Amino acid sequence: MSQVTAPKSSPKNSPKNNPKNNWGADLFALLKRHEVSFLPFVPDAGHADLIALAQADNDMQPVVLTTEEEGVALASGHWLGGKKSVLLMQSSGVGNTVNMLSMLSNCRFPFVTLVTMRGEFGEFNSWQVPMGRATADVLSAMGLSVHIVTEEDKLIKTIDAALYAAYSSDQQVAVLLSQQLVGRKEW
C-alpha cells in the first residue's frame, strides 16, 4: 500500500497498488462549483477517485478516450457547443496531444487539463522518465500556462485559479499534479 491511508469513501474498484488520495471529493466539488460536467479522460491511478465519483454522478459525463489528443479536440468541440470540460490525463499522454494542442492557441479555446505526473519524483519505471521530464516544457512550448502542484494544500486553490482563468478569459492552463502529491506507484 501507499504511504497515504485510503479514505473510506474510496472506490472499491481502485487497483490495490494504486495510491489513494484524500482530495478527490474536494476536487469533484470544485468542478461542480465551476459547472464543469464533462470529463474526457485516459485513466490514471492518480485520477481514479475523481473518475469513479464522476461515473457515479448522473450530472457528470466522464468520457473514456483511446488517446489523449481526442480529449483536446473533444473539449474544443464541447466549448463550441457552449459547455466546459476538464481533460484528465497522465504525463505520458501529454506527448500524444502535441499537435492537437495547436487548436487551442489557433482558436483561443478555453482549456484546463489536470495531468498526474510520472517519471518525475521517486519513479520506479525508467520508461516513464523522458516524458515526465519533458511534460511541462512541451505544454509551455505549445502555449499553455503550466502550474505544478507539489503540496495538497495548494491543489484546490490552483485548479480553482486554472478554471477561473480558462473560463473567464479564454486561457489554456495545465495543472501538473506532482508525484509528491499523488504518491508513487508501489510495485
Added chain:
Amino acid sequence: MLQRREVVSKLNHHRGDALMVTGLGSSSYDLHAAGDDNRNFYLWGAMGGAAMTGLGVAMAQPDKQVIVLTGDGEMLMGIGALATIGVQQPNNLSVIVLDNGHYGETGMQASHTQFGVDLPGIASASGLPVAMSVTNEAELDRLIEAITAQQQGKGGAIFASVKVEAASPERSLPIVDGVEIKNRFRRTLGLQPL
C-alpha cells in the same frame, strides 16, 4: 464515380439545421465551395481531430444535429475516435468520410483504404448503429435519408464512407482565423465571446 464537390453540395443542401465540422484540406474546401455558413467549423490543422470535435459539439448540443465531414487520411489518423463514439452513442452525430483513397493535400499518396482497410467495418465493429459505404447516387440518397431520419429521432450515430474520385478541384478557401471561425459558429447557438 461520385465527385466530391457534388456530394458535398448535395449533403449541404440537405443539412437542415445541422452544425458541421470539417477536417483539414479538401473537406474544408469542399464545404466552403458548397456555401460558406457560420454553422461550419472548418479545421485548418489538428489532423485527426475532426470526429472528436464533432462529438464534443454533439454532446454539448444534444438537440442539434452535427455532421462531421472529413477525408480518409484525417479519419485514419484519429481512428480511435470511432471507438470513443461507439461508447458514447450520440444519436445526433454523423461522421462522413470523403474517401478518395489518397492523401490529396500532399501529392496524392495512397492511403490505407486503397489497400483494403474498411472504414465502415471499423465503425460498425466500434458499435455505430449505422455504418455504410456509399459508391453511387442511390446510396448517397440513402445516406441523406438516414441523416433525415436521425433528425426525426430515428436511428443513432451514423458513419459513412463516400467513395469519391481522386480529383483536386480548385481550392475554395475558408477564413483561416480560428478565433473568428469559433466565435461566429458559437453565435449561431446564441453563445457570446468571453
